[in-house]
Amino acid sequence: MGVRNQTRVVEFVFLGFSGIPNSHIYLFLPFLVIYLVTVLGNLMIFTLIQLDSSLHTPMYYFLSHLSFLDICISSVTVPKILVNFLRQRQTISYNQCLAQMFFLISFTGTEAAVLGVMAYDRYAAICKPLHYSHLMNTKLCTMLALASWVWGALDSALHTALSTTLSFCGVNQIHHILCDVPPLLKIACNDARINEMTVRIASYFVAGGPFFFIVLSYSLILHSILKIHSTTGKCKAFSTCASHLIVVVIYYGNALVNYNRSSTAGDSMETATLVSIMYCMISPMLNPLIYSLRNKEVKGALEKVLGSRRKTARPHTTS
Template sequence: MTPSELRNQTQEVEFVFLGFSGIPNSHIYLFLPFLALYLVTVLGNLMIFSLIQLDPSLQSPMYYFLSHLSCIDICISSVTVPKILVNFLRQRQTITYNQCLAQMFFLMSFTVTEAAMLAVMAYDRYAAICKPLHYSHLMNTKVCAILAFATWVWGFLDAVLHTALSSRLHFCGVNKIHHIFCDIPPLMKISCNDVHINQLATHIASLFVGVAPFLFTIFSYFFILSSILKIHTGKRKAFSTCASHLTVVIVYFGNGLLNYNPPDAGYSLEIDTLVSTMYCIIPPMLNPLIYSLRNKEVKGALKKVLESQRKVYMGSRKE
């Protein structure tokens, strides 16, 4: 078979997801939980984003980056969950080749962007706490816009690289993916041609887009905590803000590490499915809860919005 014929055959493949194959009638039991998780994720992040846009007290660099994080979380969930829900309704866990590459491209783009955004948010907290006299200069409006734009471009470039390499894979009629969505590791597992370059690119990229942002964040918080311990007032507020962000960082990078760097023996299909679900669904859902429950300013802004809406409603009732 010529390379062109092999490529045409690959592009006609319809992949079948096996992630939930061990659960009888999984579409019946999992549709509502996945739908609920997705709605909580979208509504929670929309709430955070809307509050930041509406409340003047939240117009600071920290909340500017948090609004970007909310958008990214909505995008990550929307890349995977709607397709999963559609498959549940169809009772067939399938996806076409082109849809698979598109899903993988956007998933990689948004997840890498989120990792970079978390690192930027750590730098913002470092500048605010460790360099308070220079904070307005270090994190002015122009700098914030450039940093936010750079994180999106960084994610896009990484996704372009991996999608281009994955598009060169051939599957020789094998169409069963041991996963719940299209991602780099499961596609490499079922490829019938050499994946050495893809594996090398994945490991090298993980150092730059995963390990580097994580280490940068950890080192930033080392200096942040050192500075907090030296101050006499405002420790509680500083600890609260940093704890929220650090919790998000640990949840996100911890799940990413399990998903993209499994042990040599690998996971069972059920464990792999659970890890993948946690990585793409749980962090985006938890982020707005963590920031809203532990942040007095966000809770105060929400209270003001709800109070204003109540007054509007009561006024309309009186009329």
């Protein structure tokens, strides 16, 4: 036992797909397709916002941050999964594991804050339309975006610092497909009660804070919409919030299941793997589809860009 306690873990082995024989053969292509769709879809949204001046508004400014975050969340996890599909053993070094965990928590925490800020933007646009330009000026938008990134980074730094205190006693098999705090706590051999308490508090504070802000904002929005007498006006007001609400439900639904599974249900490796796929892959892939399919301005900007390219590509004829 003394020798076992002195064994230092230098790498971890992922067991998330061990229940599927020859999983790399069947899963590599679907994972690659999902990743490419995620990156290209979010990159399209991000690029359109930068190119089209009509989209240079606070709402689309924060949407560009959301698209960039979705690219980052997928890029932190999926490429490593794809590489492991091509290897006999699905492993990750200790330092890479901590780095992956740091960036994953940082980006997901930042996304929670950005979604909260976007809810405030919708509140200002619908409830305070005459003061909107003052409430959401360029300086404030920049400060809110910066604060969102700091919000996620501080939370991530705390979790990563506490994770460096964990001992694994030679046990290096993670029943998961990526490095995150909950799966590492399960294989730690030292007292991790402080880490577990921190995860619980952070899940309520870091994600719950923006969620409370979102609920408050939409309560005020709903109150204002109900005062609108015109049915057309109500529908228009609801439509401006629909895409954001769908993204919020998907994000917080997956986050709640991922970080607050009960000890009995959370012990299932298949459940943990499925939830992580939803959280880190499916949600970032759906977000650009939700905003592009339901948003006339985004579709208009895309048509404008494609139309200008067709004109540029059209050969010139001379008489």
